[in-house]
Amino acid sequence: MDHFVGRTGELAVLDAEMQAVRAGQPRVVLVEGEAGIGKSSLLSRFVAEHGDVCLLRASGDEAEKLLAWGVIDQLLAGIGPAAMAGAPRAGAVRRKDADPLAVGAQLVAVLGEVQTGDRVAVVLVDDLHWSDQLSARALLFALRRMQADRVLGLVSTRTDEFGRLGDPWSRFAGGDHRVTRLRLGGLNAEDLAALARTVGAGDLSGRAVARLLEHTGGNSLHCRALLEELGPAGLARAGDDLPAPRALTGVVLARLEALSGPARALVTAAAVLGRRCPLATAGAMAGLADPLAALDEAAAAGLLVEDLAAPGAGIAFAHPLVHAAVRDDLGSAERHRLHRAAATLLPAPAALAHRVAAAVRPDDDLAGDLEEAAKEAIRTGKTAQGAAWLAQASTASTGRAGQERRLLDALAVLVDCGDVPEAMALWPAAAQFGPSARRSALLGHLDLLCGRGSVVEAHLLEAWQAHDSGAEPLVGAAAATTLAAYLCSTGRMEEALTWSERAVAASAGDPIARLHALIVVVESLTIAGRGREGLARLSELPAAAAEIPLEHTDALVMRGICRLFTDDMTGAVTDLSVGLARLRAGVSLQSPGQCLAYLTDAEYRLGGWDAALMHSALAVSLAHDADRTWDFAFVHAYAALVPAARGDWQLAGAHVEASLAAVRAFGTGTGVNFAARPAPSWPWPAVTSRECCPPPPPPGHSPVLRSPVWPTGVPSKSMP
Numbered sequence: 001m002d003h004f005v006g007r008t009g010e011l012a013v014l015d016a017e018m019q020a021v022r023a024g025q026p027r028v029v030l031v032e033g034e035a036g037i038g039k040s041s042l043l044s045r046f047v048a049e050h051g052d053v054c055l056l057r058a059s060g061d062e063a064e065k066l067l068a069w070g071v072i073d074q075l076l077a078g079i080g081p082a083a084m085a086g087a088p089r090a091g092a093v094r095r096k097d098a099d100p101l102a103v104g105a106q107l108v109a110v111l112g113e114v115q116t117g118d119r120v121a122v123v124l125v126d127d128l129h130w131s132d133q134l135s136a137r138a139l140l141f142a143l144r145r146m147q148a149d150r151v152l153g154l155v156s157t158r159t160d161e162f163g164r165l166g167d168p169w170s171r172f173a174g175g176d177h178r179v180t181r182l183r184l185g186g187l188n189a190e191d192l193a194a195l196a197r198t199v200g201a202g203d204l205s206g207r208a209v210a211r212l213l214e215h216t217g218g219n220s221l222h223c224r225a226l227l228e229e230l231g232p233a234g235l236a237r238a239g240d241d242l243p244a245p246r247a248l249t250g251v252v253l254a255r256l257e258a259l260s261g262p263a264r265a266l267v268t269a270a271a272v273l274g275r276r277c278p279l280a281t282a283g284a285m286a287g288l289a290d291p292l293a294a295l296d297e298a299a300a301a302g303l304l305v306e307d308l309a310a311p312g313a314g315i316a317f318a319h320p321l322v323h324a325a326v327r328d329d330l331g332s333a334e335r336h337r338l339h340r341a342a343a344t345l346l347p348a349p350a351a352l353a354h355r356v357a358a359a360v361r362p363d364d365d366l367a368g369d370l371e372e373a374a375k376e377a378i379r380t381g382k383t384a385q386g387a388a389w390l391a392q393a394s395t396a397s398t399g400r401a402g403q404e405r406r407l408l409d410a411l412a413v414l415v416d417c418g419d420v421p422e423a424m425a426l427w428p429a430a431a432q433f434g435p436s437a438r439r440s441a442l443l444g445h446l447d448l449l450c451g452r453g454s455v456v457e458a459h460l461l462e463a464w465q466a467h468d469s470g471a472e473p474l475v476g477a478a479a480a481t482t483l484a485a486y487l488c489s490t491g492r493m494e495e496a497l498t499w500s501e502r503a504v505a506a507s508a509g510d511p512i513a514r515l516h517a518l519i520v521v522v523e524s525l526t527i528a529g530r531g532r533e534g535l536a537r538l539s540e541l542p543a544a545a546a547e548i549p550l551e552h553t554d555a556l557v558m559r560g561i562c563r564l565f566t567d568d569m570t571g572a573v574t575d576l577s578v579g580l581a582r583l584r585a586g587v588s589l590q591s592p593g594q595c596l597a598y599l600t601d602a603e604y605r606l607g608g609w610d611a612a613l614m615h616s617a618l619a620v621s622l623a624h625d626a627d628r629t630w631d632f633a634f635v636h637a638y639a640a641l642v643p644a645a646r647g648d649w650q651l652a653g654a655h656v657e658a659s660l661a662a663v664r665a666f667g668t669g670t671g672v673n674f675a676a677r678p679a680p681s682w683p684w685p686a687v688t689s690r691e692c693c694p695p696p697p698p699p700g701h702s703p704v705l706r707s708p709v710w711p712t713g714v715p716s717k718s719m720p
Helices: 008-022 039-048 070-077 100-114 133-144 159-165 167-175 189-198 206-216 220-238 246-257 261-273 279-285 292-300 320-329 332-345 350-358 364-379 383-396 400-416 420-431 437-450 453-466 473-489 493-506 511-527 531-537 550-565 569-584 592-606 609-625 629-639 641-645 649-668
Strands: 027-033 054-059 121-126 151-158 179-183 276-278 304-306 314-317
Touching: 008 027, 008 039, 008 151, 008 179, 027 039, 027 159, 039 054, 039 121, 039 151, 054 070, 054 100, 070 100, 070 121, 070 133, 100 121, 100 133, 121 133, 133 167, 151 159, 159 167, 167 179, 189 206, 189 220, 206 220, 206 320, 206 609, 220 246, 246 261, 246 320, 261 279, 261 292, 261 304, 261 314, 261 320, 261 332, 276 279, 279 314, 279 332, 292 304, 314 320, 332 350, 350 364, 350 383, 364 383, 364 400, 383 400, 383 420, 400 420, 400 437, 420 437, 437 453, 437 473, 437 629, 453 473, 473 493, 473 511, 493 511, 511 531, 511 550, 531 550, 550 569, 550 592, 569 592, 592 609, 592 629, 592 641, 609 629, 609 641, 629 641, 629 649, 641 649
Parallel strands: 027 151, 027 179, 054 121, 121 151
Antiparallel strands: 276 314, 304 314
8 A cells, every 4th residue: 555645845856857857857866864754755745747768777786796797797687678778788888897987878878778768767776775886876877877867866865875986976066056855744734644544553643643643753664663563552552652662672783782781881870861851861871881882882882972052961872762662662660660769869859750660659758749830930931841740649659648639730721721632641540530520621621622512501500500519619610610611612602601700710819820710701792792891800911012021911812802892903913913923932821813813803804814814823833833723613613714715715615614614513512523534625824925915904804794703622731
């Protein structure tokens, strides 16, 4: 089965070179990249699309580097007798002591013969860096002699091994006008998602795609191997600790085994410390007074490199997959020993991860330290790390009450920041504890984010009715806030206002919880057409957007939305742009999709269509990357505005269909399965010039009477 995906830009370059060749201008394309990046697949796909050419094909092999004329023999082997009739006999001059220039001249003659009838000759050599030297010199001689010939040379090589062919090839590739160098990078997210479908791994979530890309660098060979070995379920279970493909693991472990004892100890110590670490720390763990010699040996084996970006003397693994192969080969006893050693050498909080990895039984002291570190991480905006430490604190706790409280704390952090995949992964553990008002409130919030519309209200009402208003008022406030957001999305505005006011009252003792409840009050008023009342409720905010505290950024975004709905477009753009700038700086927003989509609307009305197109594309990308199914209908609806106005009906229609599909899924309560949903079929819009598009409306004029009202719920961040 053909598993080729993407590479449209590279294929376009090759097509352009082919057109030049057909016009009598010989060309050579040098395709460079790391092993497994897809060089051979690209060239095979290209020649398959041009079946009318005469193809001379060969490939280098590491085991045949000393085989004289091995590559030339392959090139000439496929030439039929008719084509060879006027050329010197193959083999007659290819003795081991033959002159490479004479053999090159023979190849020139063959290429001249096969061009009869305006036919194009394609000379394709894979892995040129493994060619025998005689063939490489003869091939270079022939390609340099092409002047007005219809000959296209296609050669691939590993970037770091091209130099072994010598200076003549380097000069030809670097300075000849006939040569184009095409450097291949890794697959992008869209191509990786397509690859997963072609190999039968199904549709990956945005989170799974991002993790696999980071782990493999987009290397198509390694991506495909892991997809086939693990499948979607295995990728989800592995989390951030993805393994290396089995074939690569064997190669890496063989290199590791061949090292001396000190070098092997340094590599295994570094594997426990992570993909990169201080050389001194790894050396101390390995018991090496001077680790430099060991580092040189490991670097020569292709396992470690110096980390030049580190502030001090640092080392890093040559590739994340090399790190994974060494890490996963460690035995339990050795791994625990090394983690204990790392915990004594590293300062807090870096030592926490190693203390957790070294633990073999619950430890309340460790649980307490993890909880304190989590609180500090959350306070500084590192919510994902804080949630992870809280979940680990739950596991480290000895008592059931501490386990439940800390696990629900972790789940609350994830739900509040809209991290749906991580929250879903944590939910089975939370479900093992008995029912409680807080658990029901969190489940209702998670239902909302996942688009399970039929059960949201039931779970939130259950939480409100079960909570103790005296002992746990913030649980009730959280449930009421989320319920009001849900009611807004279903158009039940009076009920939404009632519940949002209840949330404000219940959160009176907590300023942050009260502010987020107030945001839903303002949202309810705004959607109900009472935006000026909503603005009045936010009058305590500073007038200048930049002066609003970072922790009140969600309120700033809500004010921008109110201004949009009250036709203050300039004020809306100001507030929402500041909100977006803070989002890009790492400030967590309840709903980044709302900020971006309403900013899109305001810019669209003011005539800033390029900016609107860019921000709507970002809104769609963020929603899918975070698997926030709750946002899909909303962000896709606004992403259709500019394409529709410009007459790009294919793109506009794709966004509308995606929006309607999300609305239908929400209405049925099934939600969208983020682990197995169809991948987006639309191209991501690029920011383009308006010169070739219909002109935008004049400033202040809207071509639509009112923005469409789609599900807009603002999930609360006040979950205790």
